[in-house]
Amino acid sequence: ILLFSCNRNPLKVDISDIKTNIEVVRFDQELFALPFKDTLNEIADLSNEYPDFFDLFTYRIIRIGGMGESDFPNLLSKFVHDTMIVDVKNLVDQEFSDFDKIEKELNTAFKYFQFYYPQKDLPVFYFYISGFNQSAVIAENLVGVSLDKYLGRNCSYYQKLSTTPQYKVQNM
Numbered sequence: 638i639l640l641f642s643c644n645r646n647p648l649k650v651d652i653s654d655i656k657t658n659i660e661v662v663r664f665d666q667e668l669f670a671l672p673f674k675d676t677l678n679e680i681a682d683l684s685n686e687y688p689d690f691f692d693l694f695t696y697r698i699i700r701i702g703g704m705g706e707s708d709f710p711n712l713l714s715k716f717v718h719d720t721m722i723v724d725v726k727n728l729v730d731q732e733f734s735d736f737d738k739i740e741k742e743l744n745t746a747f748k749y750f751q752f753y754y755p756q757k758d759l760p761v762f763y764f765y766i767s768g769f770n771q772s773a774v775i776a777e778n779l780v781g782v783s784l785d786k787y788l789g790r791n792c793s794y795y796q797k798l799s800t801t802p803q804y805k806v807q808n809m
Contacts (some may be wrong), residue, residue: 652748657759659747661740664690664765665784669717669726676710689779690763698771698781716768725794726766729784733764769798 664687671679684691684704695701701712716722733739747759760780767783774781788794790807 650749650752652745652752655748655751657744657748657751659740659743659759660761661736661743662687662690662761662763663736664694664763664781665726665729668765671717673714673717676714680704680710680713687763689761689776690781693774693776693779693781694763694765698765698767698774698783700770719768721794722766722768725768725785725788728788728792728794729766732788733784736764769794 667683667687671683673679681704692703695703695709695713699716701716702709743762750757751759758778760775760778763779763781764784765781766785769783769785771781771783772786773783785794
């Protein structure tokens with residue numbers, strides 16, 4: 638009993654003086670805001686603005702390839718305008734209409750991170766819609782979170798996903 642009572646709680650540290658301001662990118666909003674009129678230039682601008690995440694998103698998450706492929710603009714446009722994806726985007730917009738609370742919680746969490754690892758860089762957080770492909774991705778200095786995988790256990794789409802076990806749906 639004495640040995641266990643000597644362990645200190647790692648969350649009981651003073652983080653009040655740590656200034657943390659993590660960067661949060663609502664990639665979903667940026668992507669769906671594209672007008673798709675001068676599609677190739679619009680996509681290039683988005684790719685240039687978020688070079689660390691854009692290729693990860695298009696190659697690994699929604700799996701449509703990259704800018705060098707001739708059909709890429711058409712495939713990205715089809716993803717953004719797909720009726721199911723548009724419906725899911727509306728559900729995401731409703732569920733995550735107030736992002737301030739999430740940003741505040743992330744800032745608090747990463748104050749602890751900076752307390753224990755002061756020399757480490759903070760990751761950039763990207764929030765996106767994946768078409769139910771990925772819950773989260775982690776790469777060098779970035780964390781991506783698929784908001785469509787966290788719409789609540791009663792989301793009608795989760796019942797239709799035959800590849801997702803029901804025990805996992807309970808935490809979505």
